[in-house]
Amino acid sequence: xxxxxxxxxxxxxxxxxxxxxxxxxxxxxxxxxxxxxxxxxxxxxxxxxxxxxxxxxxxxxxxxxxxxxxxxxxxxxxxxxxxxxxxxxxxxxxxxxxxxxxxxxxxxxxxxxxxxxxxxxxxxxxxxxxxxxxxxxxxxxxxxxxxxxxxxxxxxxxxxxxxxxxxxxxxxxxxxxxxxxxxxxxxxxxxxxxxxxxxxxxxxxxxxxxxxxxxxxxxxxxxxxxxxxxxxxxxxxxxxxxxxxxxxxxxxxxxxxxxxxxxxxxxxxxxxxxxxxxxxxxxxxxxxxxxxxxxxxxxxxxxxxxxxxxxxxxxxxxxxxxxxxxxxxxxxxxx
Amino acid sequence: xxxxxxxxxxxxxxxxxxxxxxxxxxxxxxxxxxxxxxxxxxxxxxxxxxxxxxxxxxxxxxxxxxxxxxxxxxxxxxxxxxxxxxxxxxxxxxxxxxxxxxxxxxxxxxxxxxxxxxxxxxxxxxxxxxxxxxxxxxxxxxxxxxxxxxxxxxxxxxxxxxxxxxxxxxxxxxxxxxxxxxxxxxxxxxxxxxxxxxxxxxxxxxxxxxxxxxxxxxxxxxxxxxxxxxxxxxxxxxxxxxxxxxxxxx
Numbered sequence: 039x040x041x042x043x044x045x046x047x048x049x050x051x052x053x054x055x056x057x058x059x060x061x062x063x064x065x066x067x068x069x070x071x072x073x074x075x076x077x078x079x080x081x082x083x084x085x086x087x088x089x090x091x092x093x094x095x096x097x098x099x100x101x102x103x104x105x106x107x108x109x110x111x112x113x114x115x116x117x118x119x120x121x122x123x124x125x126x127x128x129x130x131x132x133x134x135x136x137x138x139x140x141x142x143x144x145x146x147x148x149x150x151x152x153x154x155x156x157x158x159x160x161x162x163x164x165x166x167x168x169x170x171x172x173x174x175x176x177x178x179x180x181x182x183x184x185x186x187x188x189x190x191x192x193x194x195x196x197x198x199x200x201x202x203x204x205x206x207x208x209x210x211x212x213x214x215x216x217x218x219x220x221x222x223x224x225x226x227x228x229x230x231x232x233x234x235x236x237x238x239x240x241x242x243x244x245x246x247x248x249x250x251x252x253x254x255x256x257x258x259x260x261x262x263x264x265x266x267x268x269x270x271x272x273x274x275x276x277x278x279x280x281x282x283x284x285x286x287x288x289x290x291x292x293x294x295x296x297x298x299x300x301x302x303x304x305x306x307x308x309x310x311x312x313x314x315x316x317x318x319x320x321x322x323x324x325x326x327x328x329x330x331x332x333x334x335x336x337x338x339x340x341x342x343x344x345x346x347x348x349x350x351x352x353x354x355x356x357x358x359x360x361x362x363x364x365x366x367x368x369x370x371x372x373x
Numbered sequence: 374x375x376x377x378x379x380x381x382x383x384x385x386x387x388x389x390x391x392x393x394x395x396x397x398x399x400x401x402x403x404x405x406x407x408x409x410x411x412x413x414x415x416x417x418x419x420x421x422x423x424x425x426x427x428x429x430x431x432x433x434x435x436x437x438x439x440x441x442x443x444x445x446x447x448x449x450x451x452x453x454x455x456x457x458x459x460x461x462x463x464x465x466x467x468x469x470x471x472x473x474x475x476x477x478x479x480x481x482x483x484x485x486x487x488x489x490x491x492x493x494x495x496x497x498x499x500x501x502x503x504x505x506x507x508x509x510x511x512x513x514x515x516x517x518x519x520x521x522x523x524x525x526x527x528x529x530x531x532x533x534x535x536x537x538x539x540x541x542x543x544x545x546x547x548x549x550x551x552x553x554x555x556x557x558x559x560x561x562x563x564x565x566x567x568x569x570x571x572x573x574x575x576x577x578x579x580x581x582x583x584x585x586x587x588x589x590x591x592x593x594x595x596x597x598x599x600x601x602x603x604x605x606x607x608x609x610x611x612x613x614x615x616x617x618x619x620x621x622x623x
Contacts (some may be wrong), residue, residue, distance in 0.1 A: 054515050055499050058471050062491035239479045239495060240488035246476050249465035256425070256463070257477040257538060258451030259485060267488075 044351035051213075062237035075222050087214030087286075092326050093221035094282035095259025097228045099307045099318035101275035103234055107313025108241060108305070110248030111161070114300050115172030116276055118156070118179050120148040121295030125190060128290035131199035138201050142224070142281050149277020153336060155216045161262065164251075167326060191353035195291035196212045199284070210286065214365045217286040224282055228275050235271065244268055248313075255327055305344075309351050311360030320359045378403045378572035379424070379455070379542045384433035386423055386596075389487040394430070395596045401542065401572050408587035409576045412616065416596040418460060421544050425457050428449050437542065453478075454541030458531040461577075462552055471515040472556075473530055474502040477537040504508045504538065509533050509563060525539045525556030532563055543567070545575035549582055552584030561585060584608070 123145035160171040183373035310321025379401035386394040426447040
């Protein structure tokens, strides 16, 4: 994407540097998701529970985008951190610690510890080996949760969770009104963190690692260290997402650690667009709303329609919805 | 100022029975313009990979300014002023020219670990990157993605990124490789104009470039140094003519 300034003469020096130095500034369209989300609260009154799920899942997909889209770390085991966060919050809630915000903190911390520890091992590899190893980490954790049923509830799932009202005031109601606002606010904070990272020098260096790892070594970047840092941060955000789902559904099962959970997340991100920060905000609602609709219209066969939609995206809409929009805008501008 | 810019002592690297470097004793003077030549497969790029830490030597030592760097990581060597370019352009292709150079400067200055402030707030780095592009004739294309530029221009960005790291020793791996003849002139000019205090070792097949720029030449054959000396001596050496120049020049 080139800018409209024409560099060259000394006069343009400032224009070029300004254009480059101002990329991180907020653009008007970045307010759209939040305006929409706030508006939907009033329009779709009966869908607040689904809305809360969508926001939590957007946070999950956003954390994955930091890895796949920005650092170029492709993983098939991101559910590991989601699950650890969900179980951390759930186990606290089922054992008498019912305050939700401290649960979030513990969930994020637990997920980041698992992210750091597993990252130290798996990030030494790349490509298919890395895919396999991330998958194995999630599978091991799932098996651990299955076997350790005295704490996790095993295959029955964790039952008997109790969550206090937020700040002792806002109760989690049956209709998801509180959950909607709560998940939206946590997502907003997660988005601020992710956005800040993406535009920071650290985030730019991650893009460098994605584009050309060898070159990053050659300019003296501690590549492995950077990967572990972003892996840990991403794990923490995924853990937050898991905790949100656990708190708002009052249920944690083995499926939170499943391969299908990781795979589905990648699908949602690909539909929206990878590496553009807002792919998660488009792909997740599209997928989850489509899932909600299809499963009501065609309860048995709905995965087929999702699959067909995916093939369409991969063949005709490279770069997801955002990729298509970007190309369309470029063409429109260059006319 | 007695220490050499770069020195290798009995540097060896074997892959099974294959020796890509055997007992290389190499000396690079401060401020030198030194060419490393040799037929394909002579181990020139392997030598650069050994020196920069991409490959670990089987035995031997590498000294940078008198300091033993044999066991340091790639990044640590760069921090000490040992910088390379790549034979095949290895740039951040989807990123702009300006961003490519800015990334290098951010690493040099150690701000790339900052994940709190926007990169745009480190304005001095961006200005420095831009000012580096100007003498190389790249400023007009500062905001274009690298992939849109002609290959010869991309080779110039390779050099710009290396210079952005303020090297003491610069290893240029075939700076003119793959560049059409009309564009090599600009690259030769750039190499000739490199700051005199940088010790430059360049690998090159283009003999025009070698004999125009180099003050000393080392000829590498099958992983070993065949002969080393000033250009006139190398050009007249019968052994060199036989194994190397004979193939392409005469």
